[in-house]
Amino acid sequence: MELAKVVQIVSTSHESFDDAVNLGVANAAKTIRGISGVKVTDWTAKVKGDKIISYKVTMDIAFAVESK
Template identity: 40%
Template sequence: MTAIKVIKVLGTSEESWEAAAEEAVKNASESVEGVHGIEVEDWTAEVENGEIVEYRATTEIAFPVKDAEE
């Protein structure tokens, strides 16, 4: 049986919420192996002078936990 671990990662982008979610996956993939799922928990943004200056995607990233016998 494979155990799955889920971590919360905040991705940011000046372009879009989709790019922010992609950034979250990219950052998580740099420190964990086998990322195979993402759930976007929340979309938020920072606003200055009536315009969005930073998109934020709060995500949950799933990956398998390595078996100690491997």
């Protein structure tokens, strides 16, 4: 039987939503082995004047539970 665990993370970027997702996955992979999927659950942006100055994503990261 295969099990997966899901953790929620928040990632930001000054470039784009896509960059925020990629940075989040890359940073999560530093401490989580076997990431198998990502589900973005929220997209927000900070605006100053008439421009977006930062992008933020909240996402669920799924990874396999290792058995002994």
